[in-house]
Amino acid sequence: MATANFRIWRGDGETGDFENYSTEIDEGMVVLDAVHQIQAESAPDLAVRWNCKAGKCGSCSAEVNGNPKLMCMTRMSDLPEDEAITIEPMKAFKTIRDLVTDVSWNYRAKEKIKPFKPRKPDAEDGTWRMDQEDIERVQEFRKCIECFLCQDVCHVLREHDLHEEFIGPRLMVHNAALEMHPLDTGDRLGDLKDDQGIGYCNITKCCTNVCPEEITITDNAIIPLKERVVGEFYDPLNRLLRIFKSKDSDEPA
């Protein structure tokens, strides 16, 4: 056992400061364990979100020594021992209290994305047939645990605060999952271009680098979506086709 020192952000959306804590560290502990121990020992009102403690729910996102991390998957033994560990809330969102941020914007923004709209069932038994090969790329996107760490690092949201103009990498991944779903018939390209601001992404790949689910956000989701948007709106032939398509796109699936 060794003692570790922490600087943890305490405060609400208006004011706050780092406070110092220390606690004993046992073998195998993760940052979230240390936070819980501090809560039980000396700071019962220290606010933190968590659920699964196994990297599955995406609740415990925070910045550990400046890096966006799931606290439950960050081992104490992987952090430098000689200095205090800094834990602070995600910066791209407003702080509610301590390590808890207001992520409700992500939910509101998601609601505006056109939902899944399947084509008519075409197998005899009233369902569909899909090959594993054809769903694998969408399954990659559906691994997303909505931790919003990618939203946190994206400079468009974090530095430029363009939440109204740009939906961010998480919701690009969501769009990609719908657009590339073998059964989906929805058309989201216009929204992506206009309301959801896909053009703001300049492919820095910061989002991909922090994704705990190792989703290749930029290469597999955003770039193909950008290509589709370009193909759809800037290719003259497609522009013509669009006019016809939009006429029958209201047909029920």
Place this chain on the structure above:
Amino acid sequence: MAEYQHHEHDVLVIGAGGAGLRAAIEASSAGVSVGLVCKSLLGKAHTVMAEGGVAAALANVDDRDGWSVHFADTMRGGQYLSNWRMAELHAREAPDRVRELEAWGALFDRTDDGRILQRNFGGHKYPRLAHVGDRTGLEMIRTLQDYGIHQGMEVYMEHAIVALLKDGDRVVGAFGYDRERGRFRVFRAKAVILATGGIGRAFKITSNSWEYTGDGHGLAYEAGAELLDMEFVQFHPTGMVWPPSVRGILVTEGVRGEGGTLTNSEGNRFMFDDIPDLYKNQTADSPEEGWIYTQGDKEARRPPELLTRDHVARCIVREIREGRGSPHDGVYLDIAWIKEKLPNAEEHIKRKLPSMYHQFKQLADIDITKEAMEVGPTTHYVMGGVLVDADTQMSTVPGLFAAGECAAGLHGANRLGGNSLSDLLVFGQRAGRYAAEFARENENGTIDEGQVEAAVAETLAPFDRENSGENPFDIQYELQDRMQELVGIVRNEGDMQKALEVIDELRQRAQKVSVIGNREYNPGWHTALDLKFLMIVSEAVARAALERKESRGAHFREDYEDKDEEFGSINITQHRNEDGEMVINRVPVQSIREDLAAIIEENR
């Protein structure tokens, strides 16, 4: 008078896991107004953690499967204490409920001919679990969430309900607070559905999160409803045991479904040594037969590692107690060995069990494609819960419904893996449908200000007390320690009597808990409020377990090691009497419909 906000819905759903979401979707589609309340953010409920799969007799992988086989498997797994009507509805309706998820966007893994792939799981005769790698729960909850938000329901995230409000006999609303700011809310509703999940936080070693404090069980109990089968708590055989901070985190049964073996420190596959009579016909004679079963050989029988969870957990405890455990008090679960059989084993394991691979790699420095895992039992699921009508899911209190883990009846003495996710869908849908119907047939009730004021006072009490030195976390930890020790996998009379004393003492201490800080996102306060329901469910488990003087399914007593015929036809129910005491009843198991009895016989 206290300040609070007032909300009104036809149907109020408490809980946004699989059961709550499915119920809310159904009620919305019936055209009534729906409010959906959950303690965490949307999409973070326990359901998100489910790994192995959802059981439904789609018969995509083995066409000998069908609802009747699924029904018989569920009844056998539950040691014939399940409500047969629920088991029937569940088996019949699960396939449609799963296919419906596909129509809402879920992408399950596929068979070679492009249908939903199904995998083997303990106690299921044929490969039956539709799945997505080992993250099936995520796929399910995200599908329901993304579909649900477009159905017109109102979602109250990070809100906790602490009391149900009654008008006469009937439940007509609920009282709670929002975790963010600590503001009080009163919800008036014509029907209320509990979908709050389980009670795993009453135990120290558990796969369950902070949310599992038995709120729905406690709310229903306080509102006068009956609880059923509370002695049956499922200890999953394989939780992580090392390092200490991850103890209890689940290792999916899918590992064994893909060919993983359990061995002791002597290298012996000990599960072959003890196969219960009920399962002799269905279990492999040799390791080779077991292996080819996991690889889809239809003639082979399943390896003993895939016996029911109660049995596997007890065998593991025996190995550890008798000194044949692994260094950290577990046994070995080995999937790496399949490299002897498969050329591309490493890739195969990573593809079939990606989150297990990550979990062990990141949390325990173990590469499961190369070495064995150390595992031991962990508190996982409660079969017991609110007693409900099989068809409508209404409790014994009018207007109060329950579905999912917080309801009881389907799983009897032991739940089969994969039967929970299907339970959520089938009975969530039914609860939603019948709650909407109830709401349409009944007028609004009256909210009694007195009840609201009492709830407000109780909720604020921890702030008003002088600092007594009682810390809510200490009390919770102590309860968990003692429940684990005294009412855990192996039980006896003396220990459980002791447990009741301990619970009493802790309940008194909980009355003195004081908290610091304010009402904004204050975990100390939240933990203090959770204690009440934790005490209720702990007491219910201990009392029911004392009452059942036999060993059956998940309930094992060293002072009554065998099954007892009389108890084999009895369920235990509990409710609160007017003096606030817990009353126990033994109720005879309903006699089964003839055609269903015949199905059970055919599948012996």
